[in-house]
Amino acid sequence: MERLVIIGNGIAGITTALEVRARDPRVRITVISSESKYHYSRPALMYIFMGHLKFRDTMPYPPTFWEKKKIELVHGYVEEIDSSDQKVRLASGTAFSYDKLVLATGSKSNTFGWPGEDLTGVLGLYNLQDLEKLEQLVPNASSAVIVGGGLIGIELGEMLHSRGIHVTFLIRECSYWNSVLPDEESQMINHVIRAENMEIVPSSLLAEILPDSTGRVRAIVTEDGREISCQIVGLTPGVHPNKTLAQAASIPTHKGILVNQYLETRIPNIYACGDCAEIQNEVEGSSRVESIWYTGKFQGETLARNLTGERVTYDPGIFYNSAKFLDLEYQVYGTVQKQNPDDTHYYWCSKNGLHSLRLVERGGALIGVNLMGIRYRHRTCEEWIKQKLSVKEVLPLLGEANFDPEFSKRFEPEIVAAFAEELR
Amino acid sequence: MSLVQIHSSNPKSRHATTTLFRIGTYIGLLLFFASLCPRLYEFFQSVAPSYLPLLLTFGLTTLSAIGWIASLYTGTTPGIKHNGTQTQGISSRGIGAWILGVLITAFYVYLYFYQDLTAAGFLPLFAPWIDIVDPLARLLANAPADQWFLYGSLYTSAILIMGIRMLYRYRHNRYHILRTLSVMFCQLGLAFLLPAFLRKLQQPEFYFTYFWPLKYDYLFPDSAHSLIQSGGVGVFMFFWGAVMALIATPVLTYFFGKRWYCSWVCGCGGLAETAGDPFRHLSSKSERAWILERWLIHSILVIIILITVLLWANEYAGRSLLGGWTYSAKSLYGLYIGAIFSGVIGVGFYPLLGSRVWCRFGCPMAAILGIFQRCFSRFRITVNGGQCISCGNCSTYCEMGIDVKAYAQRGENIVRASCVGCGVCAAVCPRGVLALENGPVKIGRFSGSDKGALRILKDSVLTRRIYEA
Ligand SMILES: Cc1cc2nc3c(=O)[nH]c(=O)nc-3n(C[C@H](O)[C@H](O)[C@H](O)COP(=O)(O)OP(=O)(O)OC[C@H]3O[C@@H](n4cnc5c(N)ncnc54)[C@H](O)[C@@H]3O)c2cc1C
Ligand code: SF4
Ligand code: SF4
Numbered sequence: 001m002e003r004l005v006i007i008g009n010g011i012a013g014i015t016t017a018l019e020v021r022a023r024d025p026r027v028r029i030t031v032i033s034s035e036s037k038y039h040y041s042r043p044a045l046m047y048i049f050m051g052h053l054k055f056r057d058t059m060p061y062p063p064t065f066w067e068k069k070k071i072e073l074v075h076g077y078v079e080e081i082d083s084s085d086q087k088v089r090l091a092s093g094t095a096f097s098y099d100k101l102v103l104a105t106g107s108k109s110n111t112f113g114w115p116g117e118d119l120t121g122v123l124g125l126y127n128l129q130d131l132e133k134l135e136q137l138v139p140n141a142s143s144a145v146i147v148g149g150g151l152i153g154i155e156l157g158e159m160l161h162s163r164g165i166h167v168t169f170l171i172r173e174c175s176y177w178n179s180v181l182p183d184e185e186s187q188m189i190n191h192v193i194r195a196e197n198m199e200i201v202p203s204s205l206l207a208e209i210l211p212d213s214t215g216r217v218r219a220i221v222t223e224d225g226r227e228i229s230c231q232i233v234g235l236t237p238g239v240h241p242n243k244t245l246a247q248a249a250s251i252p253t254h255k256g257i258l259v260n261q262y263l264e265t266r267i268p269n270i271y272a273c274g275d276c277a278e279i280q281n282e283v284e285g286s287s288r289v290e291s292i293w294y295t296g297k298f299q300g301e302t303l304a305r306n307l308t309g310e311r312v313t314y315d316p317g318i319f320y321n322s323a324k325f326l327d328l329e330y331q332v333y334g335t336v337q338k339q340n341p342d343d344t345h346y347y348w349c350s351k352n353g354l355h356s357l358r359l360v361e362r363g364g365a366l367i368g369v370n371l372m373g374i375r376y377r378h379r380t381c382e383e384w385i386k387q388k389l390s391v392k393e394v395l396p397l398l399g400e401a402n403f404d405p406e407f408s409k410r411f412e413p414e415i416v417a418a419f420a421e422e423l424r
Numbered sequence: 425m426s427l428v429q430i431h432s433s434n435p436k437s438r439h440a441t442t443t444l445f446r447i448g449t450y451i452g453l454l455l456f457f458a459s460l461c462p463r464l465y466e467f468f469q470s471v472a473p474s475y476l477p478l479l480l481t482f483g484l485t486t487l488s489a490i491g492w493i494a495s496l497y498t499g500t501t502p503g504i505k506h507n508g509t510q511t512q513g514i515s516s517r518g519i520g521a522w523i524l525g526v527l528i529t530a531f532y533v534y535l536y537f538y539q540d541l542t543a544a545g546f547l548p549l550f551a552p553w554i555d556i557v558d559p560l561a562r563l564l565a566n567a568p569a570d571q572w573f574l575y576g577s578l579y580t581s582a583i584l585i586m587g588i589r590m591l592y593r594y595r596h597n598r599y600h601i602l603r604t605l606s607v608m609f610c611q612l613g614l615a616f617l618l619p620a621f622l623r624k625l626q627q628p629e630f631y632f633t634y635f636w637p638l639k640y641d642y643l644f645p646d647s648a649h650s651l652i653q654s655g656g657v658g659v660f661m662f663f664w665g666a667v668m669a670l671i672a673t674p675v676l677t678y679f680f681g682k683r684w685y686c687s688w689v690c691g692c693g694g695l696a697e698t699a700g701d702p703f704r705h706l707s708s709k710s711e712r713a714w715i716l717e718r719w720l721i722h723s724i725l726v727i728i729i730l731i732t733v734l735l736w737a738n739e740y741a742g743r744s745l746l747g748g749w750t751y752s753a754k755s756l757y758g759l760y761i762g763a764i765f766s767g768v769i770g771v772g773f774y775p776l777l778g779s780r781v782w783c784r785f786g787c788p789m790a791a792i793l794g795i796f797q798r799c800f801s802r803f804r805i806t807v808n809g810g811q812c813i814s815c816g817n818c819s820t821y822c823e824m825g826i827d828v829k830a831y832a833q834r835g836e837n838i839v840r841a842s843c844v845g846c847g848v849c850a851a852v853c854p855r856g857v858l859a860l861e862n863g864p865v866k867i868g869r870f871s872g873s874d875k876g877a878l879r880i881l882k883d884s885v886l887t888r889r890i891y892e893a
Contacts, residue, residue: 011814044815047854053820060814060833062710163505195501293813322811322855327503327596328855331811375856378809403796403808403852403859406597
């Protein structure tokens, strides 16, 4: 391989570039991306808007770093891939030829064809352009409705709230993010949202967004006919893989760009990783799209190894993630499913309702840990799950995992006592 | 499920109280500055009792400022709220920041060169201010106030007022509450009241929280002689200074890292952690700043060690070794490093360069502590596995300019000489990735989170006991 071209400078594309460089000092690497010249941390978007960070603070590597690593950055939009000539062409007309091409084009915000979703004042939260739009909307807004809840919804809510805009969440379930979180944790999020004087309208679906005479958002209407006036509508019902470019180039896609366990598309010398990829497991006959930060990193690393002579399948390992709901921290390790008859749940919650721990056991082995307002050590939890320890075996070890700041109140004695009671 | 409902109180009435306290603060400050006008001040003195100016300036400003801060934070939920820090006014190098910077710088220049300036015919600007704090000096120290007592009063109020702001800001985090209380106590009790009290008892002036080489002259032969000659208390002071500098410093740093001093005890650190907090993100994170830092701070350390050694050598040689040379070295150090660097640049430039300029680039004490911390200490900042999302909050809010995320995103622990262990990187991290820890030197000091650090084992013994019971 002499020339590697990567489309998309998100975590997946950039990890691929850096890991290839670490293994091959000579290959020419070009990263083309349309959103920004430099790689930045997408999860930090909210902090730019809230004034915690400047854009440059969210760049994981300083601008001078790319020269040192001899990675060429091109700020532009790829319009066309010519897979027979092995070339990509930018909107500006410039063309780049490649030996290997990586698609790391990320996601796009979901919309469901709601009437009025193209009005001024309606937006999702995915990229820097969304932030710019939001900046323009905020001075003329006093209230906002966020449709879809979820991890991005709460961030958008916090952002608007920080600028004094009244926020209402319209959610399909009866409690926030209840599609993923067990009831108790989900209830906890309801409480912290309401404690900030934000509103939740549960069990309701968006029917329509209404314009005023100038074509701006005036209100939304729910399916049961309720009208809520607002000047901003945040649509955050999840994201879907950005496969526009791949489709145009006739690269096979389904939910996302289809790749095998080696992250190869069906077209020779073209690969995909990160949010845009749908990874098929031929053996199991299953496929999955993963749209979180660390899987983008892992996929990029696996792909880099495959691009530099190794042959390894993608193994995401034991799942983990973390998030923050306003001031409430959330961590998860392993599998925590809401309703699975095979699972036994051990749940503890502090008296003030702001700290909780859930251990999930299946077939006598710990499979998942869910934490709100308590931090646990990633490696320790992973180790327990890998070693298939039972909850009974894990209990005496709980304290080892605690990762809360020094002098914090330790809940383990209480938790252990409570769970020991249940186990008896 | 029970949950503490933390509903915001009525925003309108909160707004009104905030405005009231704000006006009080401004009036106090205005009177303070207005008193610099001699005519006005003389008039005031002629009609009012002597302590009234103190109450109307220091008293009014301090109380209103505390009320202002309290009303800003009541009704808000505890948690990290850096909203607008990088976009609004004084904390983002706006015009207010420049004005503040110039004012503080001018104050320091005037303070350190007061005698020279007034001798050279400049107005004795501070005279009314010194007058204002005079009743306090008489009360505490039984002595008239001078410009240094004025400085001490201002410094202490700044730490107390802004310390209360820190307590509100980090009320969800016990580490920050404790260390803020600690610096407030050390400043008020040990660096302000106690020295004044000692003066009252006709004992030598001494600060129990400052050690050589930051307080370089505490191990100079002159001070040794004068302390020891002054009798019992003085002897204790000299030995306290020597033991703290030479024995306690390495031992405590081995166990806790340099933070035991820099963000729990030290007055310079205390000011940076309280009054300097709004400016902490302004520290440069560039590689060049890091290189400059290492050169400067270690050179200054070498210089002060050399001066100290030379002074003692000279002393033993019957003060004949180098003649006046050592003494001019001593006074030059005092002028350029002790006054201009630590005061004028170190504090004056808070609003422009961040709060720890002196601690990072100049302080020889930080240099020594840093060497211990990097080479043999149990302290490290542990990174929690792969949870980092590279958001950059940690690096941005590190007042020492450490690019924390560069380590965190690779899953590596942070073991850096300059880290003062303020814990803010860990507090602002939205994914709970960082934890300050003291653990075994040999196990997992540089690699990311693993089990096995002592603090953790202790807990597990505890839980085990409860489980088995
Ligand atoms: C607001 C928000 C918060 C999030 N928070 C978290 C979190 O806390 N934890 C977590 O795990 N995940 C989080 N995520 C998800 C995470 O950010 C994504 O999974 C991750 O960024 C995906 O990385 P990627 O490299 O696959 O794609 P992206 O980061 O989307 O990068 C793709 C890039 O490709 C560019 N591109 C696309 N098409 C073209 C083209 N034709 N030509 C040129 N350039 C093109 C795009 O402009 C984009 O910059 C968050 C997402 C959002 C939106
Ligand atoms: S690394 Fe963290 S603890 Fe150390 S000085 Fe920086 S912010 Fe403070
Ligand atoms: S603040 Fe936390 S998540 Fe953000 S870069 Fe630092 S360690 Fe990573």
